[in-house]
Amino acid sequence: MNSSEIIEKYNSAVVRSYGRLDLALESGSGAAGIDADGRRYIDFGSGIGTNSLGYADSAWADAVSAQAHRLQHTSNYYYNSTTAEFAAKLTAMTDTDKLFFGNSGAEANECAIKIARKRSFDKYGDQNRTTIITLVNSFHGRTVTTLSATGQDSFHNYFFPFTPGFKYVEANNIQALREAIDDKVCAIMFEFIQGEGGVIPLNQDFVDEIFALARKHDLTTISDEVQTGVGRTGRLLAAEHFGVKPDIVTLAKGLGGGLPIGVCLTRGEYANVLTPGTHGSTFGGNPVVCAGGLVVLKRLSDEKFMAEIAHKSEYFRRSLEALPRVKSVSGIGLMLGAELDGIGAADVLKLALDRGLLVLTAKTKLRCLPPLTITCEQIDAGMAILKDILS
Ligand SMILES: Cc1ncc(COP(=O)(O)O)c(C=O)c1O
Missing domain, CATH: 3.90.1150.10 (Aspartate Aminotransferase, domain 1)
Incomplete structure (x- = not known):
């Protein structure tokens, strides 16, 4: 053709x-x-x-092809060595504790939102402490909830009702961020560089304030590194440029070298928020994708x-x-x-x-x-x- x-x-x-x-x-x-x-x-x-x-x-294509010839999928009832190896390597390289496997950026962010809300509920027993602050001009995905998280009015159309519980603050506006926090807020979610929003980096003072406020009010920090992660900014994670360690980091895009993957990386107590039956994804952790991802990680370790x-x-x-x-x-x-x-x-x-x-x-x-x-x-x-x- x-x-x-x-x-x-x-x-x-x-x-x-x-x-x-x-x-x-x-x-x-x-x-x-x-x-x-x-x-x-x-x-x-x-x-x-x-x-x-x-x-x-060629190394990536060889690894993907060899894995496809050996074992292409298992379901999440069972384990396999390639997926285990990839998860261990990625958590070690990012200095995180545990990850959840999905297939896209939106899915990784859905998981982050679920973990932040469940952690708040588990700790405070309050069904109203669920608001997540995101930034004006952000982009977090195309599912109904990640559209809601996206701080752009143009995305809040047609698909009503949107998921409640998001509040939007102008990027790099410290005063607005301070004023947005009340006793219903449980998390702050942000991109270090707004990609779809026009390649706009956060400044260091604003990032520092996010983490200071999170410490003060016991809020979960979620960095959406779907676009900025995986070596894109010259570091494995863009967070490294800002000297911070969010509780939750999402990655997707470049992680599989062109195959679908999205991960939600967690630190500390956040590694144990999800329990059996609370979240899942049929293709999550697919070994063919992880075989490609291992080649990406190997290259980024060099x-x-x-x-x-x-x-x-x-x-x-x-x-x-x-x-x-x-x-x-x-x-x-x-x-x-x-x-x-x-x-x-x-x-x-x-x-x-x-x-x-x-x-x-x-x-x-x-x-x-x-x-x-x-x-x-x-x-x-x-x-x-x-x-x-x-x-
Ligand atoms: C920062 C960010 N988050 C989430 C997404 C959504 O990723 P996906 O299209 O893989 O669901 C994107 C996609 O452009 C993105 O740039």
């Missing part, structure tokens, strides 16, 4: 819940994708931060690999800043947003696609989440396309 045949076939059989682009990718290698008509693309998007090792990394991300992040940022019409660049590591002058980010995205570059947008910004394996030559090639468009 050529690209247009694929697109027509797909659209005739799949609901139209996405605004899609006319591109049908068929294969790829590292940060280069190839479409069904044989055209090559430099990838500055990595499937929205998910193909952390790029397309078809100091040289992490140093390369740091180097490429600087290179990427400087290259973006040097482009015409780029007013400012926000973000950390390989999670960067460029505010443009006199041209819309969505227009640039389309022009880039025509010229062989895949890039993302977030609100008014051009957003870049390249695979962590991208090379400086590929960064140069993508930037040359952007320069051509923006000149």
